[in-house]
Amino acid sequence: xxxxxxxxxxxxxxxxxxxxxxxxFHRLKQFTLDSEEVLHSIFATDRQTEVFMLVYQxxxxxxxIDPEGEKGRFTHLCLEYDNPDExxxxxxxxxxxxxxxxxxxxxxxxxxxxxxxMFKIKRKEIAS
Numbered sequence: 001x002x003x004x005x006x007x008x009x010x011x012x013x014x015x016x017x018x019x020x021x022x023x024x025f026h027r028l029k030q031f032t033l034d035s036e037e038v039l040h041s042i043f044a045t046d047r048q049t050e051v052f053m054l055v056y057q058x059x060x061x062x063x064x065i066d067p068e069g070e071k072g073r074f075t076h077l078c079l080e081y082d083n084p085d086e087x088x089x090x091x092x093x094x095x096x097x098x099x100x101x102x103x104x105x106x107x108x109x110x111x112x113x114x115x116x117x118m119f120k121i122k123r124k125e126i127a128s
Contacts (some may be wrong), residue, residue, distance in 0.1 A: 004053070004060035007076055012065050016053055018113045022091045023079065024062060025054035033064070059100040076110075076118040084109055084121045 009015075019025045033039060034048045043049075050065040059079070081087050088109035092098045095110040109121040 004062050006062040006064045007077075007117050008064045009113060009117065010065075010067055011114060012050065014113055014115060015054070015063060017094070018091075018096065019054055019061065019063065022087065022094060023056060023119065024087075024113075025056040026044065028053040028055050028060070051080065076120055078120040078122065080122055080124040082124050084123050087111075087121050 015027070020027070021073065030052050032048055033051050036046065039045050039047070039049070047066075052061075052063040052065075054061045054063060056079075059077075061077075084107070088098055088100065088111060091111040096114070099110045101108045101110070104124065111119050111121060113119075
């Protein structure tokens, strides 16, 4: 069971512009990660970091603010929406990078936030 996914972004303003406005996440809490032991042992840094916990339906994101933001090449979140075209179009209209994969039975949208995090957006599957 997935509890949350941790991502790194460069600009705190992306919380409102992308995660809330485009992907429909809502803020649960915000805190400063300032434990030297945790920062050094787990994240290999000594720099305090602002963290936002967001939720959309049953999915939680833990967003770390890091101006030097390291990115994973294949790291992404796959999100299902009733209206994936609207989410993709809204992201594109807001100036976010988008790529659309058109298959014989499915259209899959890929969108990126300004920090380079990738989101695979697809239509919510109907349980049979």
